[in-house]
Structures are given as structure tokens and as C-alpha cells.
Amino acid sequence: MSLRHTLLAAVAAVAMTGLAASAQAKTEITWWHAMGGELGKKVEEIAANFNKSQDQYELKAIYKGNYTETMTAAIAAFRAGQQPDIVQVFEVGTATMMAAKGAVYPVYKLMNDSGLKWDPNAFLPAVVGYYTDTDGNMLSMPFNSSTPVLYYNKDAFEKAGLDPNSPPKTWQELAADSKKIIDSGAATCGFTTGWQSWVQIENFSAWHNIPIGTKSNGFGGLDTQLTINSPLDVRHIGDMAAWQKDGIFKYGGRRSDSAPLFYSGECAMYMNSSGSYAGVKGNAKFAFGVGMLPYYDDVKGAPQNSIIGGATLWVLQGHDKAEYKGVAAFFNYLSSPEVQADWHQFSGYLPITQAAYELTKKQGFYEKNPGTDVAVKQITLNKPTENSKGLRFGNFVQIRDIINEELENIWAGKKSAKQGLDDAVKRGNELLRQFEADNS
């Protein structure tokens, strides 16, 4: 054998081993998430199952703390050039992520670039609508979405002589039922609420088909203004302030701090996320039921549909093509009916595709767990309108704080409903103008 042949053979051998090595090395994808506890374990399980389902990519799911901590961590990492491929961001961070053009890789683009088969119409419009641009393109991948529902204490209803299988449908009925419950001594308070801005302002507006802000709730542009001091909002918040004096309503604090009021039996009804189902089930020592949010029956167009909360998965720029292909493959896996149905049934979050909902129905899950389908029915009650598609306001984390503060001023009797909501609009609009100036 001549020297040339030996050389060629050697080169070929090296090339072969090189190929073999690259086929073995998996492309690593990182996913920063905010799911602690049981949900966190489930996320790990989803990642492990995805890794088992194929041999090209290795998905690493990393817990980074609560929603704000995860988002802040991802942003800091981006500034340092160390960003993950995927980050889970809560719904109020949507405007911030959207405005960061050049930092995010919109999901519809990612899926198209990947060449993988994918159908944006398979997703539930009420879920996906929150995360699309004005042309209806999906910007992030919905992961855990929920919507507020009404939990009620069936035992207290029975004790007060009410039908335990028919929760109040309207606010008028809810007030009347509460009075009966209090008078009969079945409970000392009618109802309480978690996440007051999300439930009693944002969802209240969507449910009654009135805007939360101009420019289609902010979807139409950064020059949006809040409209949560509309006559109907003032009426509702004014009613709640009046009910508070009669004990029909009791304020239990921000976030889900009001939960103990319901668990202890003090309040007979409780409005909070459908994702609280497991918590209610674990803590309530009484029979409970789930109903839709109440509405004012003299308002035309109510009930419309409720809007969601929760979080989605955003893809960050700055990685190579192979990783993004892996991300696309994972998103396809994640939205498959089996994975979705399992996640939905385990967590109480909404299914994100029609197929996952149908599969859950077919498996008989809703019959075995009555009330778990109320959330899906509620968000799909009507085709979402401009007012009920969702909202997109910059600096909204801080605006929610402002709404919380002003509502608390109303509950404490320091301000009238009109005054408090006017102030919330004024202060909120200032933050919207800042966001507009910072991003234009």
C-alpha cells in the first residue's frame, strides 16, 4: 500500500469517528421554569419523558424560583449572554417580553423555521389569543393557564336552605344567597376573593364584555390607556364595598391570602384560579362545588368569556439553529394531546388544545371530578371579543400593585369606589406612558 493510500485511509477513519461522535453527542436545551413542589416534579417528568422519546436532544429543566424570580433571572442572564433557550414567564410579563424585540424568538417563527409540522389552529383560541400579536401569530407557547372560578361550600348552602347544586349565577343572586347564609348562621361571611385585580377587575371586565383599556386592551399599541373606572366597574367595586359593611364580602389580602377564610368555613364562597382546585380539595373539610363567575344580568352581552392567567414558554435569541430545532421538537411534544391531557388532569390548569380537552372528556375525567370542566367551559363560552381576548399593558406588574393599593383604600373606607378607581387609572396611565417612552 502506498503512502497516499494509507493517508487517505487514515483521513477516512478520522472522519468516520468524527461523524459517529457528532451523532452521539446530543444537543442540549435548557428550560428555566417557575414550578415548585408537586408541579415541579411533574415538569421534571415531562422533560425526562421527552428525552426518552427521542435521541437527538437533551432537555434540561431547571427550577429558578417563583415567576418574578425566574423572569428576573432570565433577563439578567440575557444581559450577561448566558440565557436559557426557554424561559417560563407569567402572563403579566407578556408586554415586557413582546417589547424586547431582538431578545425573543417568536414561537410561530421558530416553528415555521424548524420545518416541523405544526398547526396553530389546534390550540384553544381563548388560551392562545392572550399571547398572539395583532395578526394572530403565536408569540409564546402556552404552558400553564388558568381562569378564575367560583368555589362554594355545599354544606353551608344546605344549612342555609339553599340548593347545594346550584351556585349563584348573578351578582344579585350571590348577594341574596350570602344574606341567607349569614342570617341562618351557616357562615359569617358570604364570599371572599383571591387576586382581586385579576378576578374583580380584569376578568370582571372581560366577562361583561367591557374594555380594560383602550386600543383593544393594549393589543393595538403602546399608546393605550386604562378604562377600569367605567360606570360598570365603579358600580361593581361600589357594591363590593357596600357588601363588605354587611359582611357579605370580606377582604382577605392580596394574592391567595384569602384562602384560609374559605377553608375555615368563615366565608361560604371563594373566587380564585381554577388552578387552586387541588388546594381547595386538600384543605376544605366540607363538600364543595365549582361554579362560573357571577355576572350582572342587566348588562348586555354578559356573560362573555373569562380570560386566563398563568404562564407561557418564551424562546430567547442567541443560540444556534440545532438548539432551536430541538425547542420546536419539544413544543410539538408538549402540545400533543396525551402530554397535555395528563398535565391538565394532574395540575388543574387548562388544556391548551381542543384535542387534549376531548381526550380528557373521553377518559371520563370530568365525570369523576365534577367541577374541573367549569374553567374550560367558561373561557370557551363565547368567541373572544376585543374586550375578552386578554390584555397587554407594559409595566403591568406594577400597575397591578397600584390597583391592589387603590382597592385596599376603598375597602378601608378611605376612598369611594369612584375616587379609588379614578386614582388607579391616573397612576396606571403614568406607568403606561413611561413604558411607551422607554420602548419607542
Next chain:
Amino acid sequence: MHKRVTFRHPLLPYLLVLPQLAITFVFFLWPASQALYYSVLRQDPFGLKTKFVGLQNFERLFSDPTYLNSFDVTIVFSLSVTLSGMALGLLFAVMADRVVKGAATYKTLLIWPYAVAPAVAGVLWWFLFNPTIGILAYALRSLGYDWNHAVSGTDALILVIVASTWKQVSYNFLFFLAGLQAIPKSLIEAAAIDGAGPARRFWTIVFPLLSPTTFFLLVVNMVYAFFETFGVVHATTSGGPGQATTILVYKVFNDGFIGLNLGSSAAQSVILMVIVISLTMIQFRFIERRVQY
């Protein structure tokens, strides 16, 4: 003639203070200059667009009535935390100093709370005072006071003051105890022989001799109340109800790390820095004169 320490090599003294200088630079000068730099900018969270805005961030803050309101809240909060924390620390130290049997156990128990993280301390007191399930709220209700920190601003402020104070009492206790043990017993005995009662002995001998400790703790507690208490507020009231517990440092944290409003947050921390530096200077200039070392 002056007594001077001389080094064999002219660079050696600089080398010896270098670690200290490095620490000051990395942990104080560098972050402080960054805060100053960001306070005159507006920037989106990702750092993609940066604009120089001069003093606009400061102007906006001082024309915001809610920001001015949080000054009032901060003054009430900081004074309460500092004074009650030091008073309780001193009281416990004097008591523990007199205990003979099981002294070590008492001391250990009193020092424990210092090892608790601020957020955990906050949650703990939040549970105790929870209007529905809290044992202290229950006790207060049976005394005829309807405690509800979700609605009442006064209740909420008391809650964060109690939680923040509780955490700091241990620290104060430790220093006061050490200070007490450094006071010569002979002085106190002499006063006792002269017929001074315990209260008189305390105010005329012990308290003045403790003044270096007291002064040191005053500075440290002020800094604690101004800078390190946002964890307690974050875990309990989130600044509410209304803005009843929004202290300056919590607003810095909330606007910066939760709201991602970096320019405003940096401007606020510059303001806070100026306040604390001037407070410390005042303390050193006017109060330290009365301290007897």
C-alpha cells in the same frame, strides 16, 4: 518625639490594607457607582435600548405623592424598629446578666431569632397575626380588638415593625450583654455600698458606661431598618394595604426586581443612600461627642 511604626519596604503598608480596600471597592464603591450611573438612564429590562434622561427619574419621584408618603412611613417604621429593638435588647441583656442558673440556655434562646432569615421571620409573624387562623389575632379578638392587617394600615404597620424588631433584638441583646460584662463589678458594688438602688445604679453607672455599645448599635440598627427589612415586608404585606407599609427600601426592591423598572429603582436607591450616609454622619458628628469610651 513621635512614636512611629516604620515598615521596611515603602509598599508594604499599602499591600496590607489592599484586601480591605478591595472589599470596599467591590462591595461598596462599584455597586454605588453603578446605581448612580443607572439613575440617570431609562432602560428596558433586557438592556436593548438605553436613553440618557438626566435627572428625570428623580423629578418623577419627587412629583409623586405616593413616593413622598413612603418617606413618612419609613420614618415611623425605622424609628420604631430601632428604638424598640434596642430597648428590648437592653432589657433582656440586663435581665440575662443577673441570671445565675441556666444562663447559657437563656442566652442561646435569646440569640436564636437572629439566625432566622427575614422572609421566614415575616411569614412566621404573618401566621401568628393571620386574622383567620392566627393565634395572636384570636387572642386580640377575645380582648375586643378586631385585628385585620389586610384592611387596616395601622395593624399592618405594627405587624412589620414587630417582625423586623423581633429579628434584630437578638443582635442588640448580644452586644449589650457583652457591654454589660465589660463593666467592672467593683464600680457597681461601690455604688451599692453607698446606698444607690438598682435603678439608680443602672442610670448613673451602667447606662453611661454602655454608651459606646449603644452608639454602635444605633448606627447598625438604623442601617438595618433602612436597608435590610424589605424581605419582611415582601413576605407579609407587600407594602399594603394601600401604601401603609411601603417603606423606601421595599419600593426600591419592588420597582427594580419585581417591576423591572431599573432607572427609577436606581434613582430611589441613590436617594436612600444619601439619606443613610447623612444620617450616619449626623450620628457621628453630634451623638458620638456624648459617648464616653
